[in-house]
Amino acid sequence: MNERFSDRARHALALANLEAGKLRHTYLAPGHIMLGLIAEGKSVATETLRLFDVDLEKVRSQVRSEMGEGEAASGRIGARTQTQETKEVIARAIDEARKFGHRYVGTEHITLGLLAQEDSLPSRILRAQGVRIDSLREKTLAALRSEIDPSHDLVHSRHGHFEWMHQAELAKAFRSPKFWHTLILAVDSANRLGAGEIEQIHLLLALIRDEGTTVATLLREKGVTPDWVRERLLASNGAE
Template identity: 35%
Template sequence: MDIVVSALAGGVMGGIVAVILTLGLLRRDRRIRRAEVKVHEATPSGTWRAAAGPLFRRLTRRSAAAQSEWTGRVITPPAPSPTRGPFDRFNDSAKRVLALAQDEAILFNHNYIGTEHILLGLVREDGLASRLLHEAGVELEKVRKAVGFVIGRGDAPTTPAEITMSPRTKKVIELAIDEARRLNHALVGSEHLLLGLLREGEGIASGVLESLGVSLEKTRRQLYALLGQPAPPTPERANPPGAFGWFSSNSKRLLALSQDEAVRMNHNYIGTEHLILGLGRLTEGGVVDETLKKIYAELGLALPQLREAVGKIVPRGSGATSPSEITLSPATKKAMDLAHEEMSTRKERELEPVHLLLGVVRQSESIGAAVLAQFGATADRVREVVDRGLAG
């Protein structure tokens, strides 16, 4: 099945990886041009209209005290602008969420606002959405820890003037506006932002929530109940799940970690060698794939030794790499195809990291498979251990 290849035609990232690899999630080369923040307003036609930097100036003005409360930092706003911004239809609660999301991006030294920052803003904001998340066990420090593990902090401080909104965050805002419209609410509140986040369902925030044991659909229905409304059917996606729509939250984290390994080595692609390092990182740290951890332990695989072995085969690149430059190598695309085949053969509903491990070792000519074989983790040995681990 060529699901992955078709989703990645022309070397263009698809699905969740497109977002992970283009949002500037990781730690290098944060010094982009300084410019006014540009966000966009959803119009009835679904397009985005350019809006000026006064959006975040207004949001920062409203929430400077709140930011100071946690960070000890107050951003001095410039003079007010008469320009009508796209978020005038947002109530104070929703504006505060966006301002707190910007603050979280600054704290992480990120130069964008992603769905993960929106989630952090929702948890920090004292509204209906925040209360529902807290009742589900979603705590601020847990979310920060998960985001830090998956994405990490940037190396250089970021200022508000550098921050832009990711395409997926723009989509969440479009969906929030739509949710308010469907509920006949005049203004968009934090509850609508949460509904938009849950409806979008594929960003880093969704993966974090799922990793904390939160059911997106259950939370959506609970929120509708709190609003005194029956939950409408989950809107159908425009397209059936592509290659990355099948990925579990751990597999989505794996892609981000593999990208981090590529950036660390100054490579402008994600190869199978980066995948096995990303798999290794999923066996340690804060958010661990327990099944994979057990399999790696039985195979005698450890991240430091794998990194050393990869470094001997593939030298570091000569210049720093930007996340937006990174593509998937042909071998990685093939590994994903094979992983999907493994998932289908086992009649499983999500593509897990162990499926990707099997996809790598099935390509004996790939660098990742060659490195694993150095440690005795041949295709037959890996399959034996995986089958035993999944059966147990």
């Protein structure tokens, strides 16, 4: 079966990596994934949690408090090692997608992966807020059956069949430090420009900002610098 991550699932995982950076952690744990899902804000995962009157800000605060700060450089950009628990969460999410015959892995599949670990930090914090994990799992499964996340439609309509990648192939990218480094720079570029989504222009900025790489050198030789791109982008937006 071919799978790929939905736009929102990929965004949530990128945000999880950012959350790990804020906490000065060199690893990516289930707690960071929970923070990423909450930060994404518009996913099936967060909408399902709201059905249980979960205070997402309180969850965010408790996760950060229990995980504490690490000793890595503040805001460190780049890949983070997935803990064994995180690998199990992702594997379970993929397995849930397969069970439903879905060709994507969405935020709700990731949520099921998190809930499968009943002794994990996210599960413990949710239980502390009065959430019954089995009930939350049922609501998440109901959301999967209805496929109410509009980002899934984008998965099917915006990408050609060449982009339906088997998980083993997709994993190559997620194991690459260079991939994570570029992705986080793209997220940072989007945030600086006040963009709600990561677009191709942000990936271009990320490639240029990654000084010392062959791509950045070639682009700069042609006069394509971050400032040049930003000026063109602002001029284009102003013309509209």
